[in-house]
Amino acid sequence: MSYTLIYEPNAAAKTSVSEFKTLLEKSKDDVKIDTMKKILITIINGDPLPDLLMHIIRFVMPSKNKELKKLLYFYWEVCPKLDESGKMRHEMILVCNAIQRDLQHPNEYIRGSTLRYLTKLKEPDLLETLVPNVRQCLEHRHAYVRKNAVLALYSIHKVSDHLVPDADELIYRYLYDENDSVCKRNAFVCLGDLNRDAALQYVQDNISIIETLDPLLQLAFIEFVRKDSASNPSMKSQYAQLITEIIESPSNVVVYEAANTLTVLTSNPQSILLAASKFVDLATKEADNNVKIITLQMISNLNKAHPGVLQELSLEILRILSSQDLDVRKKAIEVTLKFVTTRNVEDVVKLLKKELEKTMSSNEDKTSEYRQLLINAIHQLAIQFVEVAANVIDLLLDSISDLNNTAAYDVITFVKEVVEKFPDLRQSIISRLVSALPAVKSGKVFRGALWIIGEYSLEDSSVQEAWKYIRSSIGEVPIIASERRALEGGNASEEYTNGSSEKASKKGPVVLPDGTYATENALTVEADSHEDSKPPLRKHILGGDFYLAAVLSSTLVKLILRLQRLQTNEKILNALKAEALLIMVSILRVGESSYVAKKIDEDSADRILSYIKFLNEEDDSAVIESSFLDDTKEAFKAQIESAEAKKAELEAKTLHQNAEQIDDAVSFRQFDKDGGSKSTAVDDIALDSDSGVKKEDLSSRLNKILQLTGFSDPIYAEAFVKVHQYDVVLDVLLVNQTTNTLRNLSVEFATLGDLKVVDKPATANVGPHGFYKIQTTIKVTSADTGVIFGNLVYDGQHSDDSTIVILNDVHVDIxxxxxxxxxxxxxxxxxxxxxxxxxxxxxxxxxxxxxxxxxxxxxxxxxxxxxxxxxxxxxxxxxxxxxxxxxxxxxxxxxxxxxxxxxxxxxxxxxxxxxxxxxxxxxxxxxxxxxxxxxxxxxxxxx
CATH class of the missing domain: 3.30.310.10 (TATA-Binding Protein)
Structure with a gap:
C-alpha cells in the first residue's frame, strides 16, 4: 500500500470551481500547470470537483506539453470516474480514446508512462478496450515499453482475470523470447505470482546457466524461493541447493541476499558456514563501512542461532582489521572474540599481536584508540584462556614504553587481574614487571605497578628483586643533601649511580661543518642533562607527584611485612627497615623544601607519617600485618568477583530473554486458516523479528497535555507533547469559544535553545464553537534545555485587523x-x-x-x-x-x-x-x- 502526501500551504484560501474553469480556459501552459496542481491538491484533500472533468478534457487533454500530460495522468488516477448511480460517466469514453492514442504513440516514453498509469487503473470497463493495445506493446522494439507492458498486463489480470485469461501463458512465452534483463525480471516476478508451477519450470530450465544469469533475474529467483518456501516447506532442501548455486554470483547484492536466504532455508552446518564465509568476503571486499558493519552483525546473529559452527572463521574475520574505520575494527574484534576457543586462541592472539606491533609505528588518526581496543581484546582472551596469559603479558610489558599513558595503564590493570586469577604465574609476572618498569614514564602506571609488587611479591627472591629496583630508581638518599650537592657543582652521575667512582667525561666544544663553534646556553644544557640523569621515581617525586610517593611508601611497608612473615634473617630485615624509614623521611623532608615543583599535600604527608609509625609499632604488628598483606588483596578479589558476577548475570538475563518458555503456545503455520494461500505467504526472515507493537496507553497521554491558553481566551488551546527519537511533535487542539467564524487562523511557533521548527502549521477557518487540530514537528539537536513559545493569529472584522493570543511556553524535558x-x-x-x-x-x-x-x-x-x-x-x-x-x-x-x-x-x-x-x-x-x-x-x- 502506498500513499501520496500533499502539503497545502493555506487551507483557508480555496479556489472555486468557476475560478478553476476560467484558469483552464486560458491558453498559456504555465497557468494550466499551476491550476492542475491546485486541482489535484483539492481532490486529494477530499473535494472531488466532478464538474471540472469536461473542462479538463477540452482544454488540457489536447496539449502536447510533457509536464501537463504528466499531471493529466495524475488527474485520471484520482478523478471521479463513476456517476451518482455508480455507472461509468460518459465523458470517460473520450478519456479512453485518448489513452488508446497514447498507447499507439510513436514516442516510446509516452507509451511507457501510459502503461505505468494502467497499473493504477482499477475500473474493468475502462481497461477492457485497452487490452489489445497493451498486448501489442509486449512486442515493441523499445525495452522501456515492454517492461511496463508486462506490469500493465499483470495488473489488468489482477483487477479482472477474464480480461486477460491467458496472462500466465503469455508472460511465460514472453520470458523465453525476451533478451532485456529488466524486462525478464519484471516478467518473472509477475509469473511467480500468477502461476507458481510455470515459474518453477522456468527456474528449472535455467539451473544449468543460473550462475551466468543477470543479477536482476537472480534476485527475482531468490525472492520467489523465499516466498514459495514459506507455503511449501517440503521444497526447502531443493531450494537450498539452488541458492548454493546462485551464491557464487559475481554481484555482491545477489551474494548478500542469497546468503541471507540460505540461513533461513536450512540449518545444515556446511550451508551456514558457506553463508557466513560469504558475509566475511563481503565485509572484506566492500568499501562501504555500513555494509561491513551490517554483514558483521549478520555473522554475529548466525553465531547466536548456530553456536559452535563458525569457529574456523575467526581468522578470516580479523582480515577486516585492514579497514581504516575504527567502528568497523571494533565490530570485527567484538565478533571474533565470540568465536575463539582453545583450538584457535593462539592463532588469534598472534594476529592481534601483529596488529598491536603495527600500531607502534603507525601515525594514523585514532591509532591510540585502536591500540586500546587491541589491548582490551588481548586482555579478554588472556583472562579466558590461561594457556596464552604468560605470552600475552610478555608482549604487553615489552611494548609498554611505546604506549601512551592510557594504554599503558590498561596494561597494568590487565596485569593486576591476571596475577590475581592465575597464582601459578605470579612469580614470573612479578619478575617480568620489575624488568619492564625502567621503560615506564607515567606516574599513574608506576602506582599500579608498585601496588602489584607490594601485594603479590610472595617469595623472598621476588621481594629482593623488587627492593633492588625501587632502591635504584630513587637514587641517593637523603634526597635534599644529594640535590644540594648536585646544584653546587657536584658530579650528578657519581651521585645517582649510588656511590660509583666513575667520573663523567667533560664535553669539549662542538665544531659545526663550516668550521665555527656552536654556541650553547650552559645553564640550559646543564639543567637538561641533570634532569635526564635522574632515576624515574626520584624524577616524579621532585616533580610533585606525592600520591606516587605515598603508594611507594605503602609498597615498602608491605615488602618489609612480607619478609617478616617469611621469617627473614633479623639482621637483613632491620637493615631494610632502616632503609625504608630513611626513604620515607627523606620524601617528607624534600616535600617541604624548595627542590620540588610543588609542596607535599597534607593527605600524602599524613599517609607517609602513618607508614613510618606502622614500621615502628611492635604491639599491634599482627593487626598491621593482616591489614596490609591480606585485607587489600581480599578487597581486590571481591571487586573482581563482583564484576564477574555482574557479567554472568547479564549473560543469564540475555539468555532468559531469548529463551522460549516451556508453556508458550506453539504456532503451526500449516494449521493457519490462511497459511496455505499464496497471497498470505510471509517471508521467514520477517518472522524472525518481533512484530508485536505495544499499544499506547491513551490514559497516559493525559499526563503530557499542556494548556497553552486560558479558559477565558477566545481560543482555547492545549498541546500533547510527544518525543520521537530526535524530534518533538506537538499535537495542538484549538477550540473556537466564540460565536463567530475565525478566519485565517494560524499558529506560529518559535524556539530557544538547540531546537528548530521544521514545518509551519497550515492556515484554516474555524467555525463557531468549532474544533481544529494541527501538528508541528520540532527538530532537537542536543540534550539541552529548550523552550517552545508562540502565538495564535486570526483576522478580525476588517481585512487589516488581526487578533493575537499569546501561548504559554512549552519546556522540553531533556x-x-x-x-x-x-x-x-x-x-x-x-x-x-x-x-x-x-x-x-x-x-x-x-x-x-x-x-x-x-x-x-x-x-x-x-x-x-x-x-x-x-x-x-x-x-x-x-x-x-x-x-x-x-x-x-x-x-x-x-x-x-x-x-x-x-x-x-x-x-x-x-x-x-x-x-x-x-x-x-x-x-x-x-x-x-x-x-x-x-x-x-x-x-x-x-x-
Whole structure:
C-alpha cells in the first residue's frame, strides 16, 4: 500500500470551481500547470470537483506539453470516474480514446508512462478496450515499453482475470523470447505470482546457466524461493541447493541476499558456514563501512542461532582489521572474540599481536584508540584462556614504553587481574614487571605497578628483586643533601649511580661543518642533562607527584611485612627497615623544601607519617600485618568477583530473554486458516523479528497535555507533547469559544535553545464553537534545555485587523533524551580529564539516608552508578560515587557525588557534573538542584 502526501500551504484560501474553469480556459501552459496542481491538491484533500472533468478534457487533454500530460495522468488516477448511480460517466469514453492514442504513440516514453498509469487503473470497463493495445506493446522494439507492458498486463489480470485469461501463458512465452534483463525480471516476478508451477519450470530450465544469469533475474529467483518456501516447506532442501548455486554470483547484492536466504532455508552446518564465509568476503571486499558493519552483525546473529559452527572463521574475520574505520575494527574484534576457543586462541592472539606491533609505528588518526581496543581484546582472551596469559603479558610489558599513558595503564590493570586469577604465574609476572618498569614514564602506571609488587611479591627472591629496583630508581638518599650537592657543582652521575667512582667525561666544544663553534646556553644544557640523569621515581617525586610517593611508601611497608612473615634473617630485615624509614623521611623532608615543583599535600604527608609509625609499632604488628598483606588483596578479589558476577548475570538475563518458555503456545503455520494461500505467504526472515507493537496507553497521554491558553481566551488551546527519537511533535487542539467564524487562523511557533521548527502549521477557518487540530514537528539537536513559545493569529472584522493570543511556553524535558549507560573506570577517568565544562552543585537535602538520596539522584537524572558497593549498610556516614549517562545524540555526561549524613541533620556535600558541551552540564545541574530541594514526605493522619 502506498500513499501520496500533499502539503497545502493555506487551507483557508480555496479556489472555486468557476475560478478553476476560467484558469483552464486560458491558453498559456504555465497557468494550466499551476491550476492542475491546485486541482489535484483539492481532490486529494477530499473535494472531488466532478464538474471540472469536461473542462479538463477540452482544454488540457489536447496539449502536447510533457509536464501537463504528466499531471493529466495524475488527474485520471484520482478523478471521479463513476456517476451518482455508480455507472461509468460518459465523458470517460473520450478519456479512453485518448489513452488508446497514447498507447499507439510513436514516442516510446509516452507509451511507457501510459502503461505505468494502467497499473493504477482499477475500473474493468475502462481497461477492457485497452487490452489489445497493451498486448501489442509486449512486442515493441523499445525495452522501456515492454517492461511496463508486462506490469500493465499483470495488473489488468489482477483487477479482472477474464480480461486477460491467458496472462500466465503469455508472460511465460514472453520470458523465453525476451533478451532485456529488466524486462525478464519484471516478467518473472509477475509469473511467480500468477502461476507458481510455470515459474518453477522456468527456474528449472535455467539451473544449468543460473550462475551466468543477470543479477536482476537472480534476485527475482531468490525472492520467489523465499516466498514459495514459506507455503511449501517440503521444497526447502531443493531450494537450498539452488541458492548454493546462485551464491557464487559475481554481484555482491545477489551474494548478500542469497546468503541471507540460505540461513533461513536450512540449518545444515556446511550451508551456514558457506553463508557466513560469504558475509566475511563481503565485509572484506566492500568499501562501504555500513555494509561491513551490517554483514558483521549478520555473522554475529548466525553465531547466536548456530553456536559452535563458525569457529574456523575467526581468522578470516580479523582480515577486516585492514579497514581504516575504527567502528568497523571494533565490530570485527567484538565478533571474533565470540568465536575463539582453545583450538584457535593462539592463532588469534598472534594476529592481534601483529596488529598491536603495527600500531607502534603507525601515525594514523585514532591509532591510540585502536591500540586500546587491541589491548582490551588481548586482555579478554588472556583472562579466558590461561594457556596464552604468560605470552600475552610478555608482549604487553615489552611494548609498554611505546604506549601512551592510557594504554599503558590498561596494561597494568590487565596485569593486576591476571596475577590475581592465575597464582601459578605470579612469580614470573612479578619478575617480568620489575624488568619492564625502567621503560615506564607515567606516574599513574608506576602506582599500579608498585601496588602489584607490594601485594603479590610472595617469595623472598621476588621481594629482593623488587627492593633492588625501587632502591635504584630513587637514587641517593637523603634526597635534599644529594640535590644540594648536585646544584653546587657536584658530579650528578657519581651521585645517582649510588656511590660509583666513575667520573663523567667533560664535553669539549662542538665544531659545526663550516668550521665555527656552536654556541650553547650552559645553564640550559646543564639543567637538561641533570634532569635526564635522574632515576624515574626520584624524577616524579621532585616533580610533585606525592600520591606516587605515598603508594611507594605503602609498597615498602608491605615488602618489609612480607619478609617478616617469611621469617627473614633479623639482621637483613632491620637493615631494610632502616632503609625504608630513611626513604620515607627523606620524601617528607624534600616535600617541604624548595627542590620540588610543588609542596607535599597534607593527605600524602599524613599517609607517609602513618607508614613510618606502622614500621615502628611492635604491639599491634599482627593487626598491621593482616591489614596490609591480606585485607587489600581480599578487597581486590571481591571487586573482581563482583564484576564477574555482574557479567554472568547479564549473560543469564540475555539468555532468559531469548529463551522460549516451556508453556508458550506453539504456532503451526500449516494449521493457519490462511497459511496455505499464496497471497498470505510471509517471508521467514520477517518472522524472525518481533512484530508485536505495544499499544499506547491513551490514559497516559493525559499526563503530557499542556494548556497553552486560558479558559477565558477566545481560543482555547492545549498541546500533547510527544518525543520521537530526535524530534518533538506537538499535537495542538484549538477550540473556537466564540460565536463567530475565525478566519485565517494560524499558529506560529518559535524556539530557544538547540531546537528548530521544521514545518509551519497550515492556515484554516474555524467555525463557531468549532474544533481544529494541527501538528508541528520540532527538530532537537542536543540534550539541552529548550523552550517552545508562540502565538495564535486570526483576522478580525476588517481585512487589516488581526487578533493575537499569546501561548504559554512549552519546556522540553531533556530527560527524554538521556539514558543510563556504563563505561570502564579508565574510560570514565579519560573523559573526566578531557571534558572542559564542569558544573558543581552544593547539596543540602533533608532526605533520610545516603542510599535513598543516591536512588533519587539516579532516578531524577537517568544516570547509572559505576561505583560497585557505593552504599554498604547505613553505618558509614559518607558516600562517594561516580555516575554516567549518555544522550541520544552521543553526548556523554559524567558526575561525581560526594556527600555525608550529619548526625540528626541534613545530607550535605556536592555533585560535580562534567560534559563536553555547556548545555548538558547546566541542564543536569538544574535537575540535581531540584532533587536536593525535595522535602521529606510527611504522613497525614486522619483526625
Amino acid at each position: 530527560m527524554d533524551y538521556i539514558k543510563p549507560a556504563t563505561c570502564s573506570e579508565s574510560q570514565f577517568r579519560k573523559m573526566w580529564n578531557e571534558f572542559e565544562w564542569e558544573n558543581k552543585i552544593t547539596i543540602k537535602s533533608p532526605i533520610d539516608s545516603l542510599k535513598q538520596y543516591l536512588d533519587e539522584l539516579m532516578k531524577g537524572t537517568n544516570m547509572n552508578c559505576l561505583t560497585p558497593g557505593a552504599v554498604i549498610g547505613e553505618e558509614c556516614q559518607f558516600l562517594s560515587a561516580n555516575l554516567y549517562s549518555r544522550s541520544t545524540f552521543g553526548e556523554d555526561a559524567l558526575a561525581n557525588l560526594c556527600i555525608e549524613k550529619q548526625t540528626n541533620g541534613p545530607i550535605i556535600g556536592h555533585v560535580r557534573i562534567r560534559s563536553k558541551g555547556q548545555g548538558l552540564a547546566l541542564s543536569l545541574g538544574d535537575r540535581v538542584a531540584n532533587i536536593s530541594r525535595k522535602a521529606k514526605s510527611h504522613s497525614v493522619s486522619v483526625i
